[in-house]
Amino acid sequence: MRAVVQVAAFLASVLIIVYGALITEDRADPRWLGMLVVVGGLWIIALWPTRGYEAIRRARPLVHLAVVLAVGFGLVTIQVLRAQLLDRDRILAKASDPTTSVVDLRRYLAERRVERGRILLTDGTVIARDQTDSQGTRYRVYEGPSSYLAGYYSPGLYGSAGLERAFDRELSGRSAGGWNVWLDGILHRPRRGNDLVLSIDPRLQQLGQTMLGERAGAAVLLDGDSGAILAFVSSPAFDPNQLSVPLGATAERVERARAYLDMLQKDGRGPLLLRPIQGLYVPGSIFKTVTAAAALESGLATPASVYRDDGALVVDSRVIIEQNRPDPSRVSFTLEEAYGYSLNVVFAQVGLELGAQRLEGMARAVGFGERIPFDLPVAPSQIAQTPDFLTSRAGIAETAFGQGQLLATPLQMALLTAAVVRDGTMPEPYLVRELRSPDGHRIWSRQTKEWRRAFSSQTAAALHDLMVWSVEHGYARAARINGAVVGGKTGTAEVGYGAPHAWFIGFAERAGKRVVVAVVVEHGGSGVQVALPIGKALLEAAVQGP
Amino acid sequence: MRRHGFSLRWLELQLLVVPATASLIGLLTISLARLGSSRWSWGDLTVSLVFIGVVFATSLWLTLLKVQGDQILLPIVAMLACLGLLLSQRLSPTLPTGGVWASLSQRQLVYLLIGLALMWVTVALVRHFFWLKRLKYTWAVLASFLIFFTMAFGTDLGSGARLWLDLGPVTVQPGEVVKILLVLFLAGYLDDYRELITSSYRVGPFSLPPLPYLIPLVVMWGIAVLAVVLQNDLGNALLLFGVFLVMLYVASGRLLYVTGGLAAFAAAFVVALRLVPRVAQRVEIWLDPWSDPTGIGMQPVQADLAFAHGHILGTGWGFGFPQAIPVVATDYAFAALGEELGGLGTVAVISLYLAFVMRGLLVASRIRNSYVRLLSVGLVSVLGLQTLIILAGTVRLLPLTGITLPFISAGGSSLVTNFLLVGLLVRASAFTRG
Numbered sequence: 001m002r003a004v005v006q007v008a009a010f011l012a013s014v015l016i017i018v019y020g021a022l023i024t025e026d027r028a029d030p031r032w033l034g035m036l037v038v039v040g041g042l043w044i045i046a047l048w049p050t051r052g053y054e055a056i057r058r059a060r061p062l063v064h065l066a067v068v069l070a071v072g073f074g075l076v077t078i079q080v081l082r083a084q085l086l087d088r089d090r091i092l093a094k095a096s097d098p099t100t101s102v103v104d105l106r107r108y109l110a111e112r113r114v115e116r117g118r119i120l121l122t123d124g125t126v127i128a129r130d131q132t133d134s135q136g137t138r139y140r141v142y143e144g145p146s147s148y149l150a151g152y153y154s155p156g157l158y159g160s161a162g163l164e165r166a167f168d169r170e171l172s173g174r175s176a177g178g179w180n181v182w183l184d185g186i187l188h189r190p191r192r193g194n195d196l197v198l199s200i201d202p203r204l205q206q207l208g209q210t211m212l213g214e215r216a217g218a219a220v221l222l223d224g225d226s227g228a229i230l231a232f233v234s235s236p237a238f239d240p241n242q243l244s245v246p247l248g249a250t251a252e253r254v255e256r257a258r259a260y261l262d263m264l265q266k267d268g269r270g271p272l273l274l275r276p277i278q279g280l281y282v283p284g285s286i287f288k289t290v291t292a293a294a295a296l297e298s299g300l301a302t303p304a305s306v307y308r309d310d311g312a313l314v315v316d317s318r319v320i321i322e323q324n325r326p327d328p329s330r331v332s333f334t335l336e337e338a339y340g341y342s343l344n345v346v347f348a349q350v351g352l353e354l355g356a357q358r359l360e361g362m363a364r365a366v367g368f369g370e371r372i373p374f375d376l377p378v379a380p381s382q383i384a385q386t387p388d389f390l391t392s393r394a395g396i397a398e399t400a401f402g403q404g405q406l407l408a409t410p411l412q413m414a415l416l417t418a419a420v421v422r423d424g425t426m427p428e429p430y431l432v433r434e435l436r437s438p439d440g441h442r443i444w445s446r447q448t449k450e451w452r453r454a455f456s457s458q459t460a461a462a463l464h465d466l467m468v469w470s471v472e473h474g475y476a477r478a479a480r481i482n483g484a485v486v487g488g489k490t491g492t493a494e495v496g497y498g499a500p501h502a503w504f505i506g507f508a509e510r511a512g513k514r515v516v517v518a519v520v521v522e523h524g525g526s527g528v529q530v531a532l533p534i535g536k537a538l539l540e541a542a543v544q545g546p
Numbered sequence: 547m548r549r550h551g552f553s554l555r556w557l558e559l560q561l562l563v564v565p566a567t568a569s570l571i572g573l574l575t576i577s578l579a580r581l582g583s584s585r586w587s588w589g590d591l592t593v594s595l596v597f598i599g600v601v602f603a604t605s606l607w608l609t610l611l612k613v614q615g616d617q618i619l620l621p622i623v624a625m626l627a628c629l630g631l632l633l634s635q636r637l638s639p640t641l642p643t644g645g646v647w648a649s650l651s652q653r654q655l656v657y658l659l660i661g662l663a664l665m666w667v668t669v670a671l672v673r674h675f676f677w678l679k680r681l682k683y684t685w686a687v688l689a690s691f692l693i694f695f696t697m698a699f700g701t702d703l704g705s706g707a708r709l710w711l712d713l714g715p716v717t718v719q720p721g722e723v724v725k726i727l728l729v730l731f732l733a734g735y736l737d738d739y740r741e742l743i744t745s746s747y748r749v750g751p752f753s754l755p756p757l758p759y760l761i762p763l764v765v766m767w768g769i770a771v772l773a774v775v776l777q778n779d780l781g782n783a784l785l786l787f788g789v790f791l792v793m794l795y796v797a798s799g800r801l802l803y804v805t806g807g808l809a810a811f812a813a814a815f816v817v818a819l820r821l822v823p824r825v826a827q828r829v830e831i832w833l834d835p836w837s838d839p840t841g842i843g844m845q846p847v848q849a850d851l852a853f854a855h856g857h858i859l860g861t862g863w864g865f866g867f868p869q870a871i872p873v874v875a876t877d878y879a880f881a882a883l884g885e886e887l888g889g890l891g892t893v894a895v896i897s898l899y900l901a902f903v904m905r906g907l908l909v910a911s912r913i914r915n916s917y918v919r920l921l922s923v924g925l926v927s928v929l930g931l932q933t934l935i936i937l938a939g940t941v942r943l944l945p946l947t948g949i950t951l952p953f954i955s956a957g958g959s960s961l962v963t964n965f966l967l968v969g970l971l972v973r974a975s976a977f978t979r980g
Binding site: 026027028030033036059060061062063064065066069070072073075076077079080081083084085087088089091092094095101102103104105106109 | 792795796832833834836839840847851852853854855856857858866867870880884885888889892893896899900903904907910911923927930931934937938943
């Protein structure tokens, strides 16, 4: 009977421990501590001495003391093992969560024993690698004008950003499991992290960089078929070398890096921003592509539908003045012409005919308001800031020609263009092409994935024609490339202060190669004069091939 | 058992091989890990060789004095002291030290030697325990004197409590010795008045304990605890309270004392929670250190990280980063072990303490002389409870109170006192016959 009670008490304590470990997340959760008290009680029952022992009267208090102390040590054991085995991942995850501001030095130290993997461009150009100085301190070196693509890795500042942060597990070799990694850890053998190979073509990247020059802006060039990003230009950029501080660096060096980081953060032009994915700009006329897509998809219009544009349109109290007509005496235009000449009055009418629901539906279908799946976090593009903006007719009209409260990232607009050349589907864009082990073996390489369907293939074909017309006959004529089918749309987005943002989106097709581009130059002025040449140069270089 | 001539303590000698080996391997690992190479010389192992020398010499000293006592306690203590020594070696280059010491490891080694020397002396002097018992009030007066002297002239070494006496080149913590003095007093007093304390008189249907005989006891103990509380030394207050209850229970066999004592403690705790901000703060950090992980919660958060990084096997001696925990060498020595020795290491260390306590109680239960038995139980429970309180604080089973982990934490007074305690225990264990 007694033995049964003892065994039952012990089993019950085990059940309580298992249950408690499942429902609580922390060792000092009051519920868990309460359960431990119960467990302690059960253990005392389970360990209570048998009568034979009790017979020795003078030993009795000692036995009781021994039982209580043993239970105490048992509970300590449970707590410590819970921290080391069960809560381990939770504790480590909490520490690496930047919002807790906890510094887990051990992680950085452990990684400093590992030679961090390199980051390479598609042809093998290294933009980030580890180097060891004469004192044996390992630090991160960034090379080339595009090294900001890597982000930065700075244990001395307790921070990292960009690809260095997003692919930290791979670069530091923690992602690769298996017997060998485990054995290396046990034996403290030096390890090397994996290399990241980007899809960036240094020739195109350099071209974009040079073309954009000192101006603030972004350019993103992608392979229309795979979604691989061939050029990813953001300007102004920063020098990751100045931020890369190894652990144990001199206070002076840490201070210098911190000052540089402070300066970058305070710089109004936002050099830390990766503009192609984090820059949100008013799209202007390039958004007419979305309005046209909505009209074509809903069957409301064909490229040949005729609209009237007599120079101005009054929507409620808002007057839309037309400045883009090629010939002020003409008052009737087809949708194709209106797109090529970028007529705001026509697109305002198209928008009003569509109504808020269909316009917003198409914007969502092409990715506005969505988080684009990517190797780095992408800011979602925005249709309207205030929820009731599209309930007003003026709001709809302004949105339809790309002003209103619209905000878009260059990557979003490039993907829209990709949908035009891909019969209506959008690829999942990527920057990291493959992961290589230190000895050069490919660990994984990117598979082309479709992200979503934006519109039907008929609509895509019609939009394709609109964009080609715009280059052949419209304002984007300067984008023509000999021997290639080129389509495009320029935009000059009014931003309320300073010169307008200059935009260009476009594609080029030649010999089975399809590339798309999106360029924005902040406060650059006219899309035709400023953004288009950059986009055209990139498209031309990309389809010509090396 | 030969009464004449010397018989080696063979079991002890054999068991001591374990800490000896551990200290050699551990020290070698630490120095190799620090240099990152695989070259070594005997010079790197000096500390370990000294340690092995004195530990074996201690066993021989016991043989020389013909101590017939227990042969298992010393090896357990040696193993724990070995871990403490290794930890100090490990932490030494990373932590700054003050005073006359060149490094933490040097200090720990010197105090270890002093502690063992004191143990030798104790074992040599305390052949019969009757004089210890006779001087019981002397111990009480001495304890009170030390407490109040420290209160009046003590210095604060950064913990917010004036616990140290500055003696020029070194600082000592009298609180550590007070524990043993109090046990000496309680053992003597309780043994003398055992009959009276165990008896009870009836008032109507209730049988009450003999309050008049408990009053001097409670007063004496109360002064000690109050003084310690006033010094902000909550850990030692809790320890003294626990030891008092244990000894009262063992002497009287009456559970009433324990339940009454615990109830009083609970009430005191609730009051303290309201009145003493330090207590409330400790409880808060215990329950949710992540509410302020870089301020007051930094210690437990970093300790949690140390435990988490340790996982099952640990990072290995010298490969972790325990210096990230503030005050790692004393309060969080266990977390440092958890990081570098892993879950296996922590369980092993807990097992060592448990083994010490169990062995100590087993030895005590065999002692015929009631005074010596009570004294042994008191000494064992000082060590056991102290370990439990600090371990429970480190692993967040209870709020943390800053007391040392016996034999492992850096801290000269604690180390020396604990060796004195072991010396008394080993002597007492010889009383099992006759």
